[in-house]
Amino acid sequence: MNLFFIIINIVILLALIGLLIWMQKKHFSFTKRVFTGLGLGIVLGAVLQAIYGADSEVLTGTTEWFSIVGNGYIQLLMMIVIPLVMVSIIQSIINLEKTSQLGKMSAWIIGILITTTMVAALIGIGTATLFDLSADQIDMGQDEMDRGSELESTLGEVEEQSTPERILSFIPSNIFMDMTGERPTSVIAVVIFSMLVGIAVLGLRRKNPEQAEVFTKIVNSFYAVVMRIVTLILRLTPFGILALMANTVASTNIAGILQLGKFVIASYVAILLMFIVHMVLVGVFGLNPLSFIRKALPVLLFAFTSRSSAGAIPLNIQTQKNSLGVDQGIANMSASFGATMGQNGCAGIYPAMLAVMIAPTVGIDPLSFGFIVQLVLIIGVSSFGIAGVGGGATFAALIVLSSMNMPVALAGILISVEALIDMGRTALNVNGSMVSGTLTSRILKNFNIEKFNDKEAVEKKTAL
Numbered sequence: 001m002n003l004f005f006i007i008i009n010i011v012i013l014l015a016l017i018g019l020l021i022w023m024q025k026k027h028f029s030f031t032k033r034v035f036t037g038l039g040l041g042i043v044l045g046a047v048l049q050a051i052y053g054a055d056s057e058v059l060t061g062t063t064e065w066f067s068i069v070g071n072g073y074i075q076l077l078m079m080i081v082i083p084l085v086m087v088s089i090i091q092s093i094i095n096l097e098k099t100s101q102l103g104k105m106s107a108w109i110i111g112i113l114i115t116t117t118m119v120a121a122l123i124g125i126g127t128a129t130l131f132d133l134s135a136d137q138i139d140m141g142q143d144e145m146d147r148g149s150e151l152e153s154t155l156g157e158v159e160e161q162s163t164p165e166r167i168l169s170f171i172p173s174n175i176f177m178d179m180t181g182e183r184p185t186s187v188i189a190v191v192i193f194s195m196l197v198g199i200a201v202l203g204l205r206r207k208n209p210e211q212a213e214v215f216t217k218i219v220n221s222f223y224a225v226v227m228r229i230v231t232l233i234l235r236l237t238p239f240g241i242l243a244l245m246a247n248t249v250a251s252t253n254i255a256g257i258l259q260l261g262k263f264v265i266a267s268y269v270a271i272l273l274m275f276i277v278h279m280v281l282v283g284v285f286g287l288n289p290l291s292f293i294r295k296a297l298p299v300l301l302f303a304f305t306s307r308s309s310a311g312a313i314p315l316n317i318q319t320q321k322n323s324l325g326v327d328q329g330i331a332n333m334s335a336s337f338g339a340t341m342g343q344n345g346c347a348g349i350y351p352a353m354l355a356v357m358i359a360p361t362v363g364i365d366p367l368s369f370g371f372i373v374q375l376v377l378i379i380g381v382s383s384f385g386i387a388g389v390g391g392g393a394t395f396a397a398l399i400v401l402s403s404m405n406m407p408v409a410l411a412g413i414l415i416s417v418e419a420l421i422d423m424g425r426t427a428l429n430v431n432g433s434m435v436s437g438t439l440t441s442r443i444l445k446n447f448n449i450e451k452f453n454d455k456e457a458v459e460k461k462t463a464l
Contacts, residue, residue, distance in 0.1 A: 094205075
């Protein structure tokens with residue numbers, strides 16, 4: 001009988017996918033199809049949980065089948081991340097006139113990412129204080145206690161590696177291993193290798209222009225093929241978002257959200273405030289924040305539903321380059337760096353709020369000037385030091401709390417709402433990377449303002 005209901009649910013999902021395909025054939029815009037997929041996913045997930053219950057075997061079996069579409073889409077995006085990062089950065093550098101431009105690009109992108117993360121930490125501190133959040137206000141059940149024990153054991157692994165060692169791990173020793181994504185820092189290692197290749201080609205162009213020209217043609221050909229693959233995969237975005245959102249809503253722990261509702265609300269208030277900071281920065285640099293948001297929405301919706309900053313890299317690059325008018329090289333680098341360092345949500349807001357919540361339980365005044373300065377500085381350093389580490393928010397929290405001499409086990413109280421909060425955090429992370437690319441391109445005066453102001457650019461170029 002369970003199999004019968006699972007089959008019915010699968011048929012419903014296929015019917016909704018058929019609706020999205022029909023919309024594509026009728027030339028509905030990419031953004032409208034993404035929003036439709038999101039809305040249908042929310043409704044489908046809510047109906048499934050209401051009918052079967054969050055812990056039912058039917059729902060478990062249904063979400064496993066839905067994952068073929070949702071998680072399969074994410075895996076396709078992850079598949080193309082390393083080739084895309086490598087070939088796009090190499091191509092971007094060999095098109096530079098001077099290698100000094102590369103240093104300026106990197107410095108501005110990284111500087112903006114780290115600075116905004118420290119601002120996000122201040123917002124996290126302020127929001128946690130405003131909502132009077134404290135770890136001792138929340139009852140810890142068995143799941144939370146188990147999660148706390150797990151975090152304590154994980155802390156041992158994190159503490160074994162110092163910040164200089166984590167930074168050293170960015171440097172590739174076996175680039176072929178990093179091309180497989182074997183290490184947590186593989187993406188940043190590939191970025192560094194690609195930058196070296198690009199710089200080498202610039203040097204070769206001065207000494208042996210013929211060989212450099214041959215290599216350039218090969219890279220351009222590879223880039224064209226990779227971008228075509230990206231286009232094919234991104235066409236699946238509405239379907240992926242539909243399945244991901246359905247699974248997320250269907251398996252959401254409503255009881256946990258109700259118990260930790262104040263923390264969830266506070267987290268999203270902090271995330272919203274940081275989004276406003278991003279838009280103020282965009283406005284300060286003479287750009288229309290509403291235009292930015294409208295063009296960035298498809299990327300943010302994917303990040304929200306997938307909870308994957310790395311998986312958003314292809315769509316992030318496409319949108320920055322084709323819709324926002326960001327220089328191609330800067331778009332490539334900001335999307336890659338933004339997925340591995342200076343994450344405003346995971347490395348900024350989240351550990352700051354946890355620290356403020358836990359501080360009173362160990363006799364620390366979270367509003368003291370010394371505490372705030374120390375916390376913000378540690379978050380700034382750790383947001384760079386944990387670049388590329390899987391489970392970035394958890395590792396950021398572990399590093400920050402341990403550096404502040406606070407117990408990490410209390411972070412386990414949030415396990416029941418972790419997924420819900422992580423959706424907003426990931427969207428903020430990705431938005432931060434797009435803002436860093438936009439501002440850097442504006443500062444270095446290679447920003448295409450006509451494309452940014454073109455209301456149709458998001459449909460003509462990003463729409464697939």
